[in-house]
Amino acid sequence: MANILNFNIRGDYNGKLVALEQNKDIPFEIKRVYYIWDTAKEVVRGRHAHRKLEQIIICMRGSCDFILDDGHSKETVHLDNPAQGLYIKNNIWREFTNFSEDCVIMVLASEHYSENDYIRSYDEFLREIVR
Numbered sequence: 001m002a003n004i005l006n007f008n009i010r011g012d013y014n015g016k017l018v019a020l021e022q023n024k025d026i027p028f029e030i031k032r033v034y035y036i037w038d039t040a041k042e043v044v045r046g047r048h049a050h051r052k053l054e055q056i057i058i059c060m061r062g063s064c065d066f067i068l069d070d071g072h073s074k075e076t077v078h079l080d081n082p083a084q085g086l087y088i089k090n091n092i093w094r095e096f097t098n099f100s101e102d103c104v105i106m107v108l109a110s111e112h113y114s115e116n117d118y119i120r121s122y123d124e125f126l127r128e129i130v131r
């Protein structure tokens, strides 16, 4: 279920650089970028799925854990590498937690923000994925 993309690092003695191009390194057109930081370790974010949205999650600094659930099984992914992206397709329930103090997450999204795309009830999520 967890799909980790390994990005090319174009680094030299000056430091490291990753370049991401839509429809090449990122498997969709990027319509939105947002980032999350300053979240306490024990906070649990997410607790929803998306009907259509696909996203790539990149932990730019620090670390955190994503718990993914496709309605059949659950998987935990530890993110701590800015040269990796966690590709989450639609209809996956996600929770994320265990934030390090310095954690900064950047998200590349395939759609503009729409509250209608969110499934915020786990029971509703299970009903929708068996339809």
Ligand code: T46
Binding pocket: 032, 034, 036, 045, 046, 047, 055, 057, 094, 107, 113
């Ligand atoms: C996801 C995980 C990884 C906006 O106004 N625009 C936006 O683009 C986003 C993402 C959020 N918001 C508002 C909606 C809420 O009032 O920001 C507030 C916090 O959003 P939310 O509670 O949905 O944040 P997370 O961290 O639980 O989830 C977010 C994304 O919403 C979600 O798509 O997969 O990050």
